[in-house]
Amino acid sequence: MAGSPTIASLFAQRVVIGVGDMAVSNNTQVILSTYALGSCIGVVAYDPGVKAAGILHLMLPESSISPDKAARQPAMFADTGLPAFFKALAGLRAERSRLRLYVAGGASVIAGTDPFRIGERNTRVTLDYLSQHGYVVRRTDVGGNINRTIHLEVNTGGVTLKTPTDNLQHTLAA
Numbered sequence: 715m716a717g718s719p720t721i722a723s724l725f726a727q728r729v730v731i732g733v734g735d736m737a738v739s740n741n742t743q744v745i746l747s748t749y750a751l752g753s754c755i756g757v758v759a760y761d762p763g764v765k766a767a768g769i770l771h772l773m774l775p776e777s778s779i780s781p782d783k784a785a786r787q788p789a790m791f792a793d794t795g796l797p798a799f800f801k802a803l804a805g806l807r808a809e810r811s812r813l814r815l816y817v818a819g820g821a822s823v824i825a826g827t828d829p830f831r832i833g834e835r836n837t838r839v840t841l842d843y844l845s846q847h848g849y850v851v852r853r854t855d856v857g858g859n860i861n862r863t864i865h866l867e868v869n870t871g872g873v874t875l876k877t878p879t880d881n882l883q884h885t886l887a888a
Contacts, residue, residue, distance in 0.1 A: 726867075731769045734790030738768035738802045742869035751819035751862045753833035755792070755840045757799065758816040758864060760871040760886035761808035767868045768808075770799040774832065775839040792839040800849075814886035815849055816873055817841065818864055820856040833857070852886065 731737045731748040739746060748756050748771045757770040770789055777784030777791035788794035803813070820837030837856045844851055855862065855875055863876040871886035 731771045733771055734773045734787050734795075736768060736770040736789040736795065736799050736802065738766065738799075738806055738808075739868050740764060740766045740806045744868045746866040746868065747864065749863045751864065752821050752823035753819070753836060755817060755819040755836045755856075756862070756864050757796070757840065757844075758818070758866055758873060758886065759799070759803055759808070760814045760866065760868075761803070761806075761812045762814070762871055762886075763809065763812045764807045765868060765871075766803055766806035766808040767866050767871065768799060768803050769864065769866055770795050772796075772836065772840070775835045792836060792843060796840065796843050796847075800847075810848065813849065814871060815844065815851045816853045816855075816864075816886060817844070817851055818855040818862050818875060821858050821860055821862070823859055823861060855882075 726743055726745050728745050728747055729737050737746055742765055746769045748769050754771055754773050760767045772792050772795045773790050775792045777794045784791050784794045788798045820833040822833050860877050865874040875882045
């Protein structure tokens with residue numbers, strides 16, 4: 715029957731990644747989820763070779779505005795969160811050459827003009843970092859003025875991106 719849950723999905727464990735946080739896993743029973751990416755950026759990574767996956771939900775582009783906060787919560791900032799994220803994935807034997815990356819968020823969700831352009835700056839800093847460090851981004855869904863929610867299945871690399879108007883499904887395994 716279409717839409718019926720699978721046995722595996724009934725027993726899956728959901729790990730929720732909050733704002734300024736990250737999680738990585740190689741447990742194939744886990745679904746990683748992050749909710750309401752507005753101006754924040756979600757970096758989704760999957761290595762199909764070892765079935766290692768992760769989501770980073772970064773909030774701001776540069777840690778220089780709060781070095782103490784960055785020391786306590788590096789995932790909050792792009793410049794400290796991205797290196798920590800990839801180090802955590804490497805700890806699960808994920809290899810850069812096999813990583814499939816997906817970047818979402820970076821919206822302008824403040825009503826009217828956003829003088830700080832946080833979403834735009836988050837997007838630029840994140841994509842520049844990934845490019846400069848040799849990471850290949852397979853898919854992006856950034857900008858606009860809507861929030862996004864992401865679910866990543868560790869077992870398959872399947873990504874579900876939910877917006878107020880769409881429910882898109884992608885795979886990072888292929």
